[in-house]
Amino acid sequence: MRCSINRSHLALAVCVVVLVGCSGTRDRASQKTASMPALALVNDVCSLCHGLTGESVSPSFPKLAGQQKDYLKAQLADFKGHVRMDKATTQYMWGFTHLTDAQIADLADYFSKQRPMQAESETPDARGEWIFRHGVPAAGIAQCSACHGSEGQGQGRTPRVAGQHAAYLISQIKVFQQADLRERGDLESQIAHTLSDADAEAVAHYMARLGP
The missing domain is CATH 1.10.760.10 (Cytochrome c-like domain)
Structure with missing residues (x-):
């Protein structure tokens, strides 16, 4: 996972929030995300792990492209409420604390409308x-x-x-x-x-x- 050096300082701060959870920077950057439009969040934050259209490259991060809208809303709400307890995801929850309901709805709507996840090309098992x-x-x-x-x-x-x-x-x-x-x-x-x-x-x- 890498943050491009030509990203804005805000994007870098949010990247630190999501990946590390450093308390002081985390709180300030998370509060800034509360006023960002959903498309700005996609561009500056979500795309760092999931790709701009939700077609993530790394298997460490799930593909969101064409995902069910209600499922995405429920999962974002769970991240915001810090109820996902598996170790691989708890470190990411702090970056969602200040998401508004409107942002959650807009993010879910955006990713659900992208071209559905592209299948792997190997022979089915x-x-x-x-x-x-x-x-x-x-x-x-x-x-x-x-x-x-x-x-x-x-x-x-x-x-x-x-x-x-x-x-x-x-x-x-x-x-x-x-x-x-x-x-x-x-x-x-x-x-x-x-x-x-x-x-x-x-x-x-x-x-x-x-x-x-």
């Missing part, structure tokens, strides 16, 4: 496809398509998974296996907690190759 469409009945695991849609497009507060980074999907499955880390993760935890590591990787790679 046969085991992953079976799990996605049929689950693992012997282990009591339901099919992913029941909630995420037949093509992984998501619905409402259920996120789009088609075209998402496989590595990110794997990391989220592991998070959902620890029910206390995600306030909104009760259903996912029930579905994913018995998924083996091999099956989690298989279905993640299949979902990453879904979509346009």
